[in-house]
Amino acid sequence: MTELASFTDRLPLVAILRGIQPDEVLPIGRALVEAGFVILEVPLNSPEPFESIARLAEEFGADILVGAGTMRTTADLDRLVKAGGRLMVTPHGDPALIRAAKAQGLLTLPGIATPTEAFAAIDAGTDGLKLFPAEMIPPRVVKALRAVLPKTMPVFPVGGIEPDSMAAYRAAGADGFGLGSALYKPGMDAEAVAGRARAFVSAWRNG
Template sequence: MQDLNQRISQIGVVPVIKLNNPERDAANLAKALCAGGVPVAEVTFRAAGAAKAMKIMKDTCPEMMVGAGTVLTTAQVDEALEAGAEFIVTPGLDPEIVTYCQSKGVAVYPGCTTATDYHTAYKLGLELIKFFPAEQSGGIAKIKALSAPFAMFKVMPTGGISLKNLGDYLKVPVIAACGGSYMVTADLIDGQKWDEITDLCKKSVEIVKEVRGNG
């Protein structure tokens, strides 16, 4: 799990994906993300066929880290793992799902936005947590404030992230990576604008390199 956390941090950005037509789009999307230097995907259960999408993406690009998002039940955890998911993301902090994932040996990143969430995550032994919805919950200022008593956490803010504020978030030392859907919007995917997705990924990678001084 530590290795997975480090790999996500090195990439710096995690596309959050809702796929309405996995048979048509999953393979091409995987190729577009990898071509843009972002070989990671959080495929959300907000659309039917999420598990199928994960399997297709992983089969198409085995080097990708593919995870499941908007996971609300342990049954969805099982479904995601069967499809080859390497990590689980939940919108809120559900101790039952966290401990279930831990029992399965899979990384889990629950949504946390309060001191109570952070404290519970600490007791559950987590190291990397999702901060969702980021902008609506106080953004960078709140992440910094919570990092004072909870300096042990690395954070992955998601919600309201774009090319305009990606760099500002990544400048915060506790932030490992940012989740975002700006490079995988419904318009881009349904319009099969794979080149545009690749271009947005490349721009995101450039921002990551610029901020972290490894470009």
């Protein structure tokens, strides 16, 4: 079992907390973890993202995989490691950035949309692939990609995923999902996020 699989085998859904504030990250994080989530991502275009990551990492320790999204530079990798994060998520497939992240012991989910990008990321040593944006990668395209990608390489559609759209992607070969605004939007309280989280977990487990 890979280190990423030790989390995705529990629940392969990534909570994307874009726009979250450090002073609200722990109540939201606790609501997600109580619902069953084990992978939490704070995109770097959020207010004080590394502070939020540090708070989550300290709160949950090794039991929960905490990482940063929308990462683009090696300087960001250094800050992520210092904050206690262990997962790098990017909107793009940069082989050099993937290799740099792996050299620092991080898990990686780079964004890809084509076979060329996918295999470049695989050759760079990625742990999984973020199919992004999923709005332009429908299930039939996922099925075609899955036919040529290594069976052991997990793929996670991200972008516009709702509880009722997951089944078609799973049938096409998706291994999990990244969940953004349908799960969390800035200003939502922990109770509202908990309700949405339970809906996604139920859709996955009953799909």
